[in-house]
Amino acid sequence: MYSLLIKNVKIVDGTGNPWFYADLAMKGEKIVRIGSVKEEESEKTIDAKSFVVCPGFIDQHSHADLVLASAQQLKCLEGRIRQGITTEMLGNCGISVAPISQESKDLMKAFTEWMAPGDLPWDWESMADYFSLLEQKGVPINVGTLTGHGAVRAIAMGFRSGRPSSGELEVMKKHLADTLEQGSFGMSMGLIYAPGMYADTRELIEMAKVVKEYDGLVTSHVRGSSETNLFAERELIRIGEESGCRVHRSHNEAVGREHWDKIEKSLQMEEEARKRGIDIAYDMFPYPAAMTMMVAIYPPWALEGGWSQFVKRVEHPETRRQMEEDVEEMVPGWPTWKEGSWPHNIVRATGWENIYIGYIPSEKNKKYEGLNLREVGEKVSKSPFDAISDLLIEEQGAISQLIFGVSGDKGTDVPLRQLITHRLGGFVTDAIDIGTGIPHPAAYGTYPRILGKYVREEKLLSLEEAVRKMTSFPANRLELKGRGLIREGFFADLVIIDEEKIIDRATYEKPRQFPEGIEYVIVNGEILLEKGRLHPIRPGRVLRRGK
Structure with missing residues (x-):
């Protein structure tokens, strides 16, 4: 007896080869048969006619x-x-x-x-x-x-x-x-x-x-x-x-x-x-x-020694001004690991207006989430550099950024x-x-x-x-063993989709919007997501190389 059967489904097997129709039977955590299977041979059946199953x-x-x-x-x-x-x-x-x-x-x-x-x-x-x-x-x-x-x-x-x-x-x-x-x-x-x-x-x-x-x-x-x-x-x-x-x-x-x-x-x-x-x-x-992370906008010398050393430098007026000058003007060069060099100046590449605050911990400062750093500076009547530096110190570095461009x-x-x-x-x-x-x-x-x-x-x-x-x-x-393809003997990690409806709905303004068209998610033979319902189970595995 099979534990789970997917009937009448279009299979896209992960190889890049053309799709084909078949039934897909599982026993426990493995795929055990791809072909024609009768419903009565399985404890549970998903009729996936008009859907696509893929790894x-x-x-x-x-x-x-x-x-x-x-x-x-x-x-x-x-x-x-x-x-x-x-x-x-x-x-x-x-x-x-x-x-x-x-x-x-x-x-x-x-x-x-x-x-x-x-x-x-x-x-x-x-x-x-x-x-x-x-x-x-x-x-x-x-x-x-x-x-x-x-x-x-x-x-x-x-x-x-x-x-x-x-x-x-x-x-x-x-x-x-x-x-x-x-x-x-x-x-x-x-x-x-x-x-x-x-x-x-x-x-x-x-x-x-x-x-x-x-x-x-x-x-x-x-x-x-x-x-x-x-x-x-x-x-x-x-x-x-x-x-x-x-x-x-x-x-x-x-x-x-x-x-x-x-x-x-x-x-x-x-x-x-x-x-x-x-x-x-x-x-x-x-x-x-x-x-x-937001601290990625700073030059290497500013971060040397870790967070406590960064705070000391950014709180020192003259050192802060040097940091700001580097952030706004330093051109990355090669080799980048030598003293005084910098591999990747995000601010210079994109501008303050294209760097947005994603996450900030304190309720007091959550009003800045979703604003770019130029806007944050204007809100507090400071330069973008001073505004974000002060926020980073206040939030102990735990700020993320979204970079556009x-x-x-x-x-x-x-x-x-x-x-x-x-x-x-x-x-x-x-x-x-x-x-x-x-x-x-x-x-x-x-x-x-x-x-x-x-x-x-x-x-x-x-x-x-x-x-x-x-x-x-x-x-x-x-080199994941037994995953990434629909094959007999492989783990039953599967997604059933409606190819006519599948689309993302998450935006930068409203990112926590679920996509459409994902009908089922199966992990190691267990149904984790079923027609919009997320089951409170943990069928995943901690994977180790070579096993």
């Missing part, structure tokens, strides 16, 4: 690390589940919440508060500890993690700039190897963020060699998406070439209109690298705006389209909802946006190709 969507770039550890887990993940995500990868942009030490905990906590739904105890240290916590709580969808380069660097060096000593590098390598032994899928780098921005290319190559030993993946939020975009692309290719490791560019983008033309060249560089045997690809989100704007999405259609790209959210503030609409709409706007309405790519980029593509990049 559950795999979000390769999530920042829900602290959401999953919180009491608000299911509430904050609802937008992700309702858009069809059944598996997500944590630990991106060099920012994983494990491993940590007693010494690095406060440093990492200060730079991740914008990702946290309320105060958390941070009562773990190793990756194994963090996995145990998630397994004790249960998870509604499958989750795995990368190891943040920034996290292991903070253990060895704190937020100090410069090269690690040979001893410090060995400490970093050991902690990375430990996490890979414990099930991490690889290493992420966040090279516009402290402390990752202080690492030179040689350090990153040495760390990538450790990942290569475990056949993991190295992903990178590269050093720059504006002036240094192509230098940063070249650096990632070099890391892959000299380490022998598979490499992956996270949320490929170009920030600021004058840099959008760099996207085409970066894609050419990846194609040329693959011809030389370097395994490189990328992912992207289908929106002309990005979300990150990323690979497009309201007038054109041509650069986005290049990224959407290229064969080496997959789709991700790069977004979280912590239950308050203004999240990026990608947290609610990424995959329905692709399937509704770019597949059905604009026919930019086929349904089969879009589904491949959401399923088997990330599964192959991460």
